[in-house]
Structures are given as C-alpha cells and as structure tokens.
Amino acid sequence: GEVYFDECYHQNPLVNAFSAGIVEVGKQISATSSGVGNPVFIVGSATGKDGIHGASFASKDLDEDSAEDIPSVQVGDPFQEKLLLEATMELATTDAVVGMQDMGAAGITCSSCEMSAAGEHGMDVWLDKVPLRQNMEPWEILLSESQERMLIVVEKGKEQKVLDIFDKWDLECEEIGVVTEGGTVNYFWDSELVGTLPAESAVLGGGAPVYHREWSEPTYYQEFKNFDINAVEEPADLKSVATKMVALPNIASKRFIYEQYDSMVGTRNMGTNDPSDAGVVNIKGTDKALAMSVDCNSRFVNADPEVGCAMAVSEAARNITCSGGIPSAVTNCLNFGNPYNPEVYWQFVGSIKGMSAACEKFETPVTGGNVSFYNQTQIGDTIEPVFPTPTIGMIGVVEDKKFITTLSYKAKGDLIFMIGVNRDDISSSQYLINIHGVSNSSTPYFDLEEEYANQKQVQMLIREGVLNSAHDLSEGGLWVGLLEKGFASGLGFDITLPAEHRKDAVLFGESASRILVTVSEENKDKFIDLMMLNGCDFDLLGHVTKGGVRVDDEDWGHVSEYQEIYDSALGTILSA
Template identity: 60%
Template sequence: MSVEVTEHAPTEPIPTVETARKLGLLPEEYDRICEILGRKPNFTELSIFAVMWSEHCSYKNSIIWLKTLPRDSERMLAKAGEENAGLVDIGDGLACSFKIESHNHPSAIEPYQGAATGVGGINRDIFTMGARPIAQLNSLRFGNLELPKTRRLLKGVVKGIGDYGNAFGIPTVGGEVYFDDSYNVNPLVNAFSAGIVEVGKVAKATSYGVGNPVFIVGSATGKDGIHGATFASEDISDKSTEKLPAVQVGDPFMEKLLLEATLEVIATGYVIGIQDMGAAGIICSTSEMSAKGEHGMDIDLDRVPTRQPNMEPFEILLSESQERMLIVVEKGNEAAVKAIFDKWDLNCEQIGTVTDTGRLHFHRYGKRVADVPADDLVLGGGAPQYKREYREPAYYKEFQKFQVSEVSDVSGEEVSKVARHLLTHPNICSRKWVYEQYDSMVGTANRSTNAPSDAAVVQVKNTDKSIVITVDCNSRYVNADPEQGCAIAVAEAARNIVCSGGEPLAITNCLNFGNPYVPEVYWQFVGAIKGMKKSCEKFRTPVTGGNVSFYNQSSDEGPVFPTPTIGMLGLMESSDNRMTLNFRQVGDVIYLVGQSKDDLASSEYLYSYRGIKGSPAPAFDLDEEYALQAAVKQLITDKHIASAHDVSDGGLFIALAESAMAGNLGFSVTTDKSFRTDAFLFGESQSRVAVSVSADKQAGFEAALQQSGVAFSRLGEVTESNFVIDGQTLLTVSEAKDLYDNALGNLLEK
C-alpha cells in the first residue's frame, strides 16, 4: 500500500477554516489540528477531528468539572470513563455493569428510531463488558401535552423503546416521564441498562499487541448516522430535519444475535479488547482503543462490509450504523473467532492490524487517506478541554424572593379540587399508558411488576441477591437552584432504593443542558456538578460514568430545564429485605417519618395549580436526609414496617394515594395544624417517607425512631376504601384509580 496521504479525494472539497467551522470546529481548533499533523488536514482527517473533538465525544466543555466528582469506592471495578460502562462489585464473584446515555437530538427529529437506537446503543455498552443485560430503565422529557407535536413525539419514542426492547428480550422495569414547556422543541430521551458479569470475565475497551488482528463484526456499514456526534453537539433549529441522515436505524433482532455472539467470543479468552461502535463509529472505536492501549492501527476501509456502493472514506469512518463492534483478537485465533460469528450469521471481517506507531492509518482503494495520532483525538489525550465562562442568571435571585405567605392556603372543598388536579396531572398520574407497551417480565427476574416499590428490584439469577435500580431528577428543582436541585436528585434516588430495601452503591449520570457557550447555561451545569458531588460523597455513591448532552435548546424556545438525570444502582443482599409501597391491611397505622415544613417551593401544586413558576428549590438538608435514610434502612431490616413510600412529586397526599391505590385500600389521616394545610399535604419538602405499621409493631417502631433521633408523627390509619382527610371524604379508591390510571391516555387521545 502507498504511504502517501492524499490531500483530498476527487469528490472531496478542499478543506479550509470555513470547512472546519461548518463541521463544528473553532478556528483555533483548526490551527491546532494543523500543528498536530504538521500540515493541513485533508477532508477525511478534518472530519475525523470534527467528530472526535465534538462535545459529544470529547466532553471538551465539561470534563474539567466532571473530574471533580467522586469516582472511587471499595466496590468500583472500573474507573469512570475508562470502559464501555461502569462496573461495580456486588459480591460472590459477580459484578453489575450499568450506564445511562442520551439520544435527544435524534429523537427530536425521528422519535421512533431515535429512541430505539438509544436502547440498542446502551445495551451494547453493557454486553461489550462481557455482561448480560438483565434490566432497562428510561427517563423521558417532553413539552406541553396540549401540543400535537408533543403527543406525536411521545407516541413515537415510547413505541421505539418498546419495539426495540421487547424484541431484544430485556425487560423495561421502570423509569420516569416528565412534561414541561421547556421541552417543547427538545425532548430528552435517556436510556439506562444494567447487566451481570462474573468478575474475572470482564472485557476491556483496549488494543495492544503488534500484529494482532482487528475485526469489525455485526451489521454492515451504511450512510445512516454520519456526523451524528456533531449533530448532537449543536442547537436544534428549523434546519435540523435536514440532518435526518444523522439518525441511525436499529435492528433489535440483529442486536440479539450480536449479544450472543459477543458473549461467546469473550468467553473464549481470545479477545484483547472490544468496543461498541456508538457515536462516531469506526473512528471512535479505533482511536479510543488504540489510545488506551498506547498502540496504533493500520485499517483497510475496503474490507469494511458496506450497505451502499462507493462510500467515501469519511462516510465509512463516521457512520453510526447500529449493531456493530470493533474487536482486537490474539493473533492465531482468527479462524475460531470467525467461526463463532459465522454460526450466528453475522459479518466478521478483519479490517486491520495493531501497530506500535500510536497512529491510525486508514487506507481506501490502495491509498492512505488518513494518518492521525490516536491519542490526540481522544478525551484525556490531545482533545481540547475548556473551562467556560459562567454567570448567575437574573431569574435565580428573583426565584429566591418567593414567600409562602404570598399564597392563600386551601381549605374545605378546595382540598378535594387540588387532589383531583394532582392525580390527573401528567407529571404525577400513572404511566400505565407507557409501561403497558413495554415487556417488563421477559427474563422472569423482575420482582416489581406485581409488587410496586419506589425503585425497580431485579433478581440476580441463581442467587438471593437483587439489584435495585432507579432514575431520578426533578428538573424544576434544578432550574430553580442547580446545586440544591441536583443534590436532591441524588438524594431522592438513594431514598427510593432505601425505601425498596436496597443499599445505594453507585451512580451513572446523564447531564442534559443547553448551550455551554451561554454563561447562564454553564452556570447551571457547574452548580449541578457541585450539588451532585456533595450528595454522592455523603451517600458514598461514586460516579461510574455516564453522558453529557449539551445543546438541548433552540433559538426560539431557549434551553430546556437543566436535567442531570441520576441513574443509581443499589444492592439487596436478601429478598427478606424486600419492601413495597402498597398499604397491606385495614387497621395498619400510617406514620410520616421525617419532618414536615411550611414549604411550597417548586412543588407541582405551586407550579401548575397556583400558576407560580418562580420559587426556590424545596427545603432540603443533606444531614437530615442521611439520618432519615439510615433510620428507614433499620426499620426495614428490623421488620418494623409493612410499607414505605417516599414523599416526592405531589407531596404527602400523592404518596398516601399511591400507597392506597397500590393496595386497593383507603386511608383516613389528620393534618398537623401547626403547618399550612397545602404545605402539609401538597408541599414537596424533602427527607420524608410515609410508612404503614401493623398494630402489634407500633411500640417497637416508635422506640426505634426515638432512639434514632429522626422526627416522626402519626397520621392516621389504613381504611377499606375512602380517602379521608380531617374527616372529609375526598374520593373513593376506585374513583382515584380511575382518574390516576387513565389521565395520561385521555390526554394523548385528545
């Protein structure tokens, strides 16, 4: 092969600074590329740098702050960002691999495929670790449901997730759906997956060993998803629909074959390294694996199986066609590897070899079309890192001026009116319309389908262990106060796991924000990182990795609410600790664990019922939260309580209503007259859990809490069928369930 690098192919434009700008690079970044290469790049090389230095791949505007997050614990088996996904020791020689990632921009313009390929991509990250996926979650954000566009996007996204996940055969065991006008243009689609692997059988995303063969396996490469990473690193605009080719197309049946073949080939012990071809495709996998292993690669693009004829070098390199892997194998085992993929009827082509040059040499039609240093392309190597200007937005101080005394309290019939409003609000009502489209029972490991709890509980087969997983973020809180709001997101995730009987272990995050070059947006990002850091340190839940998604904004609508979605992993060592949220029997006593406050800030009641959009984040104290969770853990361990449900969106009333409806029972409670009625029932101050206790365990329950020092109060008791507050019957359980279960479907069928 020729070693001469062609300046540009006949069909390629001659690159200039303006070309670089159109590809998403800054002028100074173009100059830096020329300096690295010692010459001007050709178009293929410039395209390589454009995708690898995009925000989506390089985290150039976020990595400095991400490095401040806690990343270590005695259970961590892979450092954040070093492998395809996080890896946490769960004991007995087993580990859980888990991760969350976004597919926001593709879902905004093609919701079905955008969401489907998000599911496919996150599952590949798990099984390239050698782990078999066992559960999925998702966190979805949409605009105003009154808009036909929002209803179209929601239906497309949910169908895409359902069709892909159901066909792939991994249960979707929970998640969240949230609506706000800030997401009218930019929906957020965040997908989470978790899998189990034996500790000694983990695969690495690396490359080394001169002469070792490099294989591409799985689907053929097409023109879908080209420049998908750069598309994800720019604002949504009216012209975004022109970038439909940047959206990938998924095939869940191919992915199922790829899963089985990948786990089989990893089990042979012949694999040096393996990486999913997600964002930026071949160029991302070759560069990141080479940089990590401090080696290089010679790659012949003519040998890449393609779906279209005459694909240009940059198209092959940047394509994000789905269901593909790059594998480096010990030399001499080529035939054995090919035999495995032949058995599963999948492409398996050797496209190159490992070198000791530290450079990536790409050839096409006998010519070297690109020669780039691997390390200079990647995060942690030569990719640029910026600390952007940030500035407190004007709204922040305005929100702090809110006084609860400005709002009139509720009484009498209005309590019933608010209750019905909240039960039918799309941010609170049942997600039945969504989850009925997902298969939650495939694999027969889901312990939550018929016994609801605050987090999903999924059995680890052949053990008594379960992983306990959740995704959480109230973006209204984060918008009101990024630091406090993100600290609450971590705390609520931990609270959900604790209330389900688990022990929080670690988090992954999906950080969805607007344009990082806008100082007020970057201020939100920095604040969220600070809040995440202090909460993760308090709960000893290090960050295993995740995803940053900037540019979720448009010129017309502005940025989305800052949405740092927290995916948390917990562990339940024994099924004896399983705790559900449903009331169990008539006569059980209902208690509130934690301290109520005269606080309405950022509550759904204040925002949507009262129409007050500007207020601080709700009351939250990290030490108080930690003490509460420690107390609830002990109550569950000592078998003092029959149910536990955290107080969150919609306040205490919604927590009681959900526990009652899940058990097909009612409740009769009395409000504490030392607080405002609306704050007591509908406020969302943190660090509170509603529990039920059988009459014979009351004394032990109260003694345990008195010893812990955590505040508690008796609210009332579980009844047969009515929701009664201060002697006033608001609803029957059947009326409440009808409103709650059907509200979302009714809104969508308008």
C-alpha cells in the same frame, strides 16, 4: 423510570435511557487493544451512511433547517442488536478475545483510537474491508455511527473461533486491521494511507486547548428566592384540589406509556405484581437483587442547580433505599442548553457541584455518563433552552431478597408513619404551578445531612423487619404518596394533619427527605424504639383502611375513585 412534562421540552424533547447488566467477577472484557500482530475484527451489522455527523448534530442548536440533518440520526434494529449481544456473550466464554468495544459516537474512528489508547498500542485499519450497505467514501466509513457494531481485538491464531460464532448468528464478521507498536492509528483504503491519528491525543486531548468558560448567575435565580408562601391563598376546598392533583400529567400514572411494551422480558422484574419505589431485578442463582432508579426534577434544578441536582441524586437513592437496597453507583446524562451562554454554563457548574456533594455523601461513584449540550431550539430570534436536566441513573444492591420492600399498604389497621419533617413549603411544587399558576419559586426545602440520616434510618428499619411498606414522597407530596400506596393494594387511609402547618403545604408540598412507612400494631413499640436511637423526626399520621379515604375526620371518598382518575388521565390527554 420517569416521564416529565414541561413546555420547555416542546420543541426539544429529551430521551435518556439507562441500561444495567450483570457480569461475573473475573469475566470482564476490557475495551483495550494489545498484542502486536493481533487481528482486529468488525462484527455485527454492515456500515451505512446513517449517523454520519451524529455526534456533531447533537452539539448544535435545533432550528428551522434541522430537518435536513435527518441522516445524522442513527437507525436502530433491535432484533439485530439482540443477535449481536448473544453472539458477543458466546464469544466472551472463549479464550479468543483480547479486547472489545461497541461503536458509538464517531464510529470506527472513536473505537479504534480508544482501544489503542487504553492498551498503549497502535492499529492499522483497512477501510475497504469494512462491510458496507451502500457505496461510501473513506471519511464516511470513519464517521458513520451505524448501530449494532463492535470492534474486537482477537488473539492471533484464534480467528476461526470468532468467525464460527458470528457465522452461527448470521452476522457480519470481517478482519479489518491489526494491532501495531507505538500509539498511532493508521487508516488505509486499499494500500493508500488516507488518515492517521495519535490515539492518546485523540482520546485524552493531548495538547488540545482547555477552555475555561465564563458563567454568570441569571437574574431569575434571586427573584425565585423571593417567593413567599403567604402570598398564596390556601384553597377553601382542599378535596376538590386533591382530585385535580391526581390528574396532572406529571403525577398521573404513566401506565399508558409503559404498558405499550413488555415489562416482563426475561422474567427478571420482581415488581410486576407488587411494585417498589425502584425497579428490582432478580440476580438468578443468588440471594441478591439489584434496585435501579432514574430521577430528575428539572424544575428544581432550574430553580437552583446545585440544590436541585443534589435532590435528584438523593431521590434516586431514596427510591433504592425504600425498596430494600443500598445505593451503590451512579451514571448520568447531563442535558443542558448552549454552554457558550454564561447563564446555561452557570447551571451546568452548579449541577456538577450538587451532584458531587450528594454522590460523595451517599458513597455512590459516578461510573460513567454523558453530556448533552445545545438542547435548545431557535425559531427566528427566539431561543428556548430546556430546563437543565441532569438525569441520574442509580443502581443499588439488595444483599438479601428478604429485604425487598414494596410500596403498597399491606393490611387494614396498619399504622401510617412519616419519617421526616412537614414544613410550610410549596415551592416549585406541582400544586403551586398547576393549581395557582405560579412558576417562579425556588427549590423546596432540602438538607443533605437530614436526607442521609433518614435514609440510613429506613435501611436499618427494613433490616430489623419492622416495616410492612415504604414509599418516598416526591411529585404531589404527601397526598399523592398516600394514594399511590393505596392504588397498589386497593386499601385506603385515615389521617390527621398536623395543626401547626398549612394544610395545603402538608398535603401537596414537595420538600425532600420524607418517607411514608406502614407498621403493624404489634411492631409499633419496636419501631418507635428504633426511631428514637438516631434522632430522626417522625410522625404518626393515621392508619390503613379497607378502602375509604378520610382526612381530618372528613370523608374524601374511596381510593378506587382516585385510582380511576390516576390511571386514565394521561392516556386521555395524549389521545386527545
């Protein structure tokens, strides 16, 4: 996962959650409705007023009066959710289910219409049969977004199987409707018709108008491109800067956050003791594993939406590649300001173009996602939108667990190579922003073809068995990447920087498509031979040490000194 701090989120923090599951081929359950006369059940928790207008609440600006909309926020119950998941998993093993869908935005209205549209049928629903936590009007029942609920179409005659399972798990299970012919969904209260919707039109738009929004390039876009690295003086004391970099909130360890919950639930996490760039999850009973990553550097996207979003997709793929996986598919949550603002919509259009180009290159289809507009806060006459934040969740497949590759140094004396190209580039880096106080610069260098070639090269090297570790470079650049490899093992490094580039750019710049790998001395020749096959740039930086850190023959201390700062910095800041 990822935690990213910036002033733009102060009034409007974003939380994007990515969830992945494993399903056996042939045992999928579709979110569809079919079979005239089949009963419709609502299962899980009782329905309450929490979450009414939740979808519309998410589609307006936050302001001084937003606290009055608190009822629009759903109240979750993780324990109840777990019971519902277990019950529905047990139900899935029976032959009773025709279709099943969870209830999200717009609750019963949305799930009944979506299932009906998918199955090209209609549905009659009796709202007075819905289990309630409090007295509610029919329209409130229709729009409630109470959590832990599902709508299930059951094969007629097999209702008792469903009732028995949900009784076992002590969950609500009520028959509230029936599948009908045609494409209309009717809602009743007792015997009175209180609402009707054409399912296909409600779901797919039908004859609804299609808006073509205007967009315009913001003035800052060209201004950012005028940034010149030569206007930034290179610090004389790079070691002092390097120490400061490790303590920055966007670089320091997020241990303070993620250790507040159990990262080992279900014992599927394969990276607890020796982490990889991506989260690696065991697929029990097979030789395979899943690699997952969530990425988005919103400052890059703000500087150049098209390039920045392509970089977000590429970084997610790079994390999976470095972990031994092959990128497979993408989901997303696209967080933007008000789309009626032409400059915000320009950011949105550019991000979609960048995402499309990168996903096509990596052959990672976007299987689903979410768009969240109006992420901005209005205080008086001042409107503060968040940076455009198209969060990318990517999943990849490690076809054999023997290919799982971790990020840590493995042995003293191993050679440290960087695959990719160093450049005199510090644009939009944490170094430029926090050390020099320069916020206005474009994205760092990025070339999608170079990115793809380097990742394919690393995938091949892993499968040839010549790498001891792999770690991509992102926030904090080469310096932080070298340290992070040492934090996981307690080992250090001795490197020599290339003389043809500025040292601060090499150490702290964040240009893309670069990967640190370590190779044992005995695999050195094979590694170089394989690298020469495809023409990818690479450079020998140095070797792994017992724990000491040396840069250009200068003693920079011990890796444990930096790890103490790295591990404690965020907790110190957030606890202040």
